[in-house]
Amino acid sequence: xxxxxxxxxxxxxxxxxxxxxxxxxxxxxxxxxxxxxxxxxxxxxxxxxxxxxxxxxxxxxxxxxxxxxxxxxxxxxxxxxxxxxxxxxxxxxxxxxxxxxxxxxxxxxxxxxxxxxxxxxxxxxxxxxxxxxxxxxxxxxxxxxxxxxxxxxxxxxxxxxxxxxxxxxxxxxxxxxxxxxxxxxxxxxxxxxxxxxxxxxxxxxxxxxxxxxxxxxxxxxxxxxxxxxxxxxxxxxxxxxxxxxxxxxxxxxxxxxxxxxxxxxxxxxxxxxxxxxxxxxxxxxxxxxxxxxxxxxxxxxxxxxxxxxxxxxxxxxxxxxxxxxxxxxxxxxxxxxxxxxxxxxxxxxxxxxxxxxxxxxxxxxxxxxxxxxxxxxxxxxxxxxxxxxxxxxxxxxxxxxxxxxxxxxxxxxxxxxxxxxxxxxxxxxxxxxxxxxxxxxxxxxxxxxxxxxxxxxxxxxxxxxxxxxxxxxxxxxxxx
Amino acid sequence: xxxxxxxxxxxxxxxxxxxxxxxxxxxxxxxxxxxxxxxxxxxxxxxxxxxxxxxxxxxxxxxxxxxxxxxxxxxxxxxxxxxxxxxxxxxxxxxxxxxxxxxxxxxxxxxxxxxxxxxxxxxxxxxxxxxxxxxxxxxxxxxxxxxxxxxxxxxxxxxxxxxxxxxxxxxxxxxxxxxxxxxxxxxxxxxxxxxxxxxxxxxxxxxxxxxxxxxxxxxxxxxxxxxxxxxxxxxxxxxxxxxxxxxxxxxxxxxxxxxxxxxxxxxxxxxxxxxxxxxxxxxxxxxxxxxxxxxxxxxxxxxxxxxxxxxxxxxxxxxxxxxxxxxxxxxxxxxxxxxxxxxxxxxxxxxxxxxxxxxxxxxxxxxxxxxxxxxxxxxxxxxxxxxxxxxxxxxxxxxxxxxxxxxxxxxxxxxxxxxxxxxxxxxxxxxxxxxxxxxxxxx
Numbered sequence: 066x067x068x069x070x071x072x073x074x075x076x077x078x079x080x081x082x083x084x085x086x087x088x089x090x091x092x093x094x095x096x097x098x099x100x101x102x103x104x105x106x107x108x109x110x111x112x113x114x115x116x117x118x119x120x121x122x123x124x125x126x127x128x129x130x131x132x133x134x135x136x137x138x139x140x141x142x143x144x145x146x147x148x149x150x151x152x153x154x155x156x157x158x159x160x161x162x163x164x165x166x167x168x169x170x171x172x173x174x175x176x177x178x179x180x181x182x183x184x185x186x187x188x189x190x191x192x193x194x195x196x197x198x199x200x201x202x203x204x205x206x207x208x209x210x211x212x213x214x215x216x217x218x219x220x221x222x223x224x225x226x227x228x229x230x231x232x233x234x235x236x237x238x239x240x241x242x243x244x245x246x247x248x249x250x251x252x253x254x255x256x257x258x259x260x261x262x263x264x265x266x267x268x269x270x271x272x273x274x275x276x277x278x279x280x281x282x283x284x285x286x287x288x289x290x291x292x293x294x295x296x297x298x299x300x301x302x303x304x305x306x307x308x309x310x311x312x313x314x315x316x317x318x319x320x321x322x323x324x325x326x327x328x329x330x331x332x333x334x335x336x337x338x339x340x341x342x343x344x345x346x347x348x349x350x351x352x353x354x355x356x357x358x359x360x361x362x363x364x365x366x367x368x369x370x371x372x373x374x375x376x377x378x379x380x381x382x383x384x385x386x387x388x389x390x391x392x393x394x395x396x397x398x399x400x401x402x403x404x405x406x407x408x409x410x411x412x413x414x415x416x417x418x419x420x421x422x423x424x425x426x427x428x429x430x431x432x433x434x435x436x437x438x439x440x441x442x443x444x445x446x447x448x449x450x451x452x453x454x455x456x457x458x459x460x461x462x463x464x465x466x467x468x469x470x471x472x473x474x475x476x477x478x479x480x481x482x483x484x485x486x487x488x489x490x491x492x493x494x495x496x497x498x499x500x501x502x503x504x505x506x507x508x509x510x511x512x513x514x515x516x517x518x519x520x521x522x523x524x525x526x527x528x529x530x531x532x533x534x535x536x537x538x539x540x541x542x543x544x545x
Numbered sequence: 546x547x548x549x550x551x552x553x554x555x556x557x558x559x560x561x562x563x564x565x566x567x568x569x570x571x572x573x574x575x576x577x578x579x580x581x582x583x584x585x586x587x588x589x590x591x592x593x594x595x596x597x598x599x600x601x602x603x604x605x606x607x608x609x610x611x612x613x614x615x616x617x618x619x620x621x622x623x624x625x626x627x628x629x630x631x632x633x634x635x636x637x638x639x640x641x642x643x644x645x646x647x648x649x650x651x652x653x654x655x656x657x658x659x660x661x662x663x664x665x666x667x668x669x670x671x672x673x674x675x676x677x678x679x680x681x682x683x684x685x686x687x688x689x690x691x692x693x694x695x696x697x698x699x700x701x702x703x704x705x706x707x708x709x710x711x712x713x714x715x716x717x718x719x720x721x722x723x724x725x726x727x728x729x730x731x732x733x734x735x736x737x738x739x740x741x742x743x744x745x746x747x748x749x750x751x752x753x754x755x756x757x758x759x760x761x762x763x764x765x766x767x768x769x770x771x772x773x774x775x776x777x778x779x780x781x782x783x784x785x786x787x788x789x790x791x792x793x794x795x796x797x798x799x800x801x802x803x804x805x806x807x808x809x810x811x812x813x814x815x816x817x818x819x820x821x822x823x824x825x826x827x828x829x830x831x832x833x834x835x836x837x838x839x840x841x842x843x844x845x846x847x848x849x850x851x852x853x854x855x856x857x858x859x860x861x862x863x864x865x866x867x868x869x870x871x872x873x874x875x876x877x878x879x880x881x882x883x884x885x886x887x888x889x890x891x892x893x894x895x896x897x898x899x900x901x902x903x904x905x906x907x908x909x910x911x912x913x914x915x916x917x918x919x920x921x922x923x924x925x926x927x928x929x930x931x932x933x934x935x936x937x938x939x940x941x942x943x944x945x946x947x948x949x950x951x952x953x954x955x956x957x958x959x960x961x962x963x964x965x966x967x968x969x970x971x972x973x974x975x976x977x978x979x980x981x982x983x984x985x986x987x988x
């Protein structure tokens with residue numbers, strides 16, 4: 066038994082005094098109608114956050130979330146109930162409410178064909194205790210000092226530090242029990258700079274499934290501070306961004322939010338089973354330029370978007386979504402995989418025990434190509450070079466997506482020249498992917514900052530890409 | 546449990562929390578506790594797809610040791626979790642800094658009584674009947690036109706909640722609320738093109754919800770209207786934000802006058818109180834005590850009594866949105882804004898929607914905004930959008946994949962009209978906004 070599973074069993078079964086026989090009884094109740102699949106998901110989560118502002122440690126907060134979610138599936142129908150109490154009576158009551166979705170009769174639930182045993186991708190640690198309080202505060206103070214010391218125009222610095230310890234245990238209808246201990250840390254530095262009455266902001270940060278000393282290594286925390294100041298100062302000089310259709314070069318790493326919006330969501334199994342995605346029914350077809358190979362990879366050690374097992378107990382995978390421009394497959398949870406007659410891909414995720422799982426991304430990125438980043442920029446006569454982004458959004462049915470640049474430059478005659486103000490970029494997923502004409506050799510992943518929202522549920526994700534060129538994309542500046 | 550028993554139970558938990566905080570050495574403390582149960586039923590393509598029984602508890606406690614504070618929250622209301630939470634908050638307070646602005650609300654601002662705002666109207670409905678309502682809604686959408694070929698379903702959601710807040714100044718108050726909503730999203734197909742849109746209604750009172758079939762038909766109409774969308778050439782032109790998306794512009798205003806943004810100097814409306822930020826016919830108000838209001842509350846999240854207030858009068862900014870902390874940072878008094886603006890309203894300049902189209906004559910009617918391209922420090926605004934091209938004061942054809950850009954300062958200042966068409970289900974009441982000139986990005 067893996068160390069994670071041992072910890073999960075102790076925390077979620079032994080402490081509340083639940084035996085496996087009792088779990089079987091709850092599962093029997095869930096399966097006592099015409100149910101095709103069922104699961105019970107236990108969660109114990111602790112989160113601690115600190116905020117430094119005005120040079121003082123202003124806020125600290127501790128949060129506890131725990132409970133169990135019970136789900137019964139019959140065909141494509143789902144019944145769901147949850148409880149914050151792990152007492153038998155409450156679990157049985159929730160099981161009774163969840164199974165009501167199914168008609169009376171015999172259950173037809175089958176075990177899920179086994180994938181390989183999960184390989185642990187992170188240490189089963191509690192990051193809340195991974196530094197002393199004094200060390201946490203010192204870390205934040207040093208980031209504050211680094212930001213203020215970087216430039217006299219820095220007026221305000223806000224540093225946040227978050228550590229989360231998430232222990233989950235999931236039992237499926239075959240009685241298989243899987244568990245995972247998921248550490249997650251995140252740090253962010255936000256600055257306001259002022260020059261001649263003009264103000265701008267900058268923000269930088271990172272995170273991982275690690276202990277808090279992640280931020281001490283390689284001077285990461287100080288790097289975030291300097292990066293936030295650099296960005297804010299660049300934006301002080303920014304001129305109006307252009308408006309209209311332009312060639313756009315995207316930098317490596319976090320600009321991979323392009324892939325998350327332009328293709329990622331549209332390749333989630335639920336939308337494709339229902340036929341509501343612009344990519345529905347297009348497996349085997351060309352949906353991007355032949356230079357594009359896009360994967361969703363939950364198996365990268367210690368990364369924010371990685372999972373040893375997903376929230377249904379399936380080990381995460383390295384799933385090729387698009388290979389040389391051809392659509393290869395969708396991301397699946399167990400229900401959608403079963404209904405579409407394919408294997409689950411380890412993408413069944415949920416925000417917490419109080420939410421239903423659905424197909425979600427992990428770390429989504431494009432593989433490297435062969436061009437040097439300099440060559441790519443040099444190939445553009447007049448265009449936009451965007452290196453940093455805020456969030457994005459997609460309408461998966463029409464394929465329209467946006468993402469908002471917050472650090473961008475003009476390219477004039479093959480050279481990066483002036484910084485321009487933030488602007489939203491808009492396009493149609495399959496169309497824009499078809500306009501990718503150069504892919505760099507500099508694949509990078511983001512620093513561990515991504516959070517994805519879908520149907521009101523947030524989960525941590527990663528994105529990445531090499532430098533790439535899109536021949537035409539609509540840029541939403543004010544300089545018409 | 547009846548609503549009054551539920552409130553009494555939550556009051557007991559708040560009292561225990563405050564007592565536990567005192568016992569663990571806190572000089573002062575405040576706590577809020579909520580408990581919510583609900584039922585969400587989705588029908589898709591005529592069949593019940595999901596039945597979800599929701600049950601969410603939340604408890605938040607903040608303790609003060611002098612001017613140092615610590616907070617904790619939990620979804621677990623059992624006594625052991627309460628003790629653990631208070632202990633965690635007290636431990637954190639050992640490490641936070643002395644902050645002169647920290648502390649409970651000023652005692653003289655606390656609500657003295659808790660008026661009944663008529664917010665509790667439970668809907669005694671089971672999953673089967675809820676599915677019937679959702680099915681009527683989706684059926685109407687699907688029957689509206691043969692081009693409605695697919696559906697994301699219709700969802701009926703009903704919930705009842707109780708909320709109690711108390712602090713060591715002796716304030717304790719609570720009240721029950723209900724919320725019911727019905728929404729529907731469908732897909733229209735024409736050739737290779739697919740479009741999706743939705744409609745919904747939301748109310749404190751089940752009987753006040755719009756007719757399910759009317760919601761479904763409106764979802765279908767909105768979806769069908771998007772078919773055959775064209776792109777548009779890049780240009781400068783007037784933009785009309787339809788009423789159902791106009792609340793997002795008011796949310797930008799509220800974000801810019803939040804006390805926390807003001808003391809951090811991270812807003813484009815810094816030092817603008819007393820200045821003209823809108824044309825002189827504009828009044829923006831909030832009415833937290835509105836009976837049955839979707840965002841009504843008799844006191845804010847710190848126990849401060851709420852009241853009707855004008856944020857903008859005759860186009861002039863009257864004040865900020867202040868909780869106790871931001872108020873002290875700025876040397877001002879709380880405006881009962883802990884928890885946000887409640888039941889906001891912007892005055893109309895009197896034109897109907899059709900009159901606004903005529904007034905605009907030639908420009909873009911925006912009916913959807915995408916993305917988060919708003920820089921609150923500078924006011925720079927750049928969003929993805931879809932809508933309709935208007936010419937000769939009439940809607941000509943749908944447009945998509947465009948951007949609209951400007952600066953919120955200018956957009957507020959150049960607000961040409963706000964329509965009388967404020968019949969939208971949002972807690973922010975506004976008609977459509979006509980803005981004289983923005984940059985539209987397209988081909």
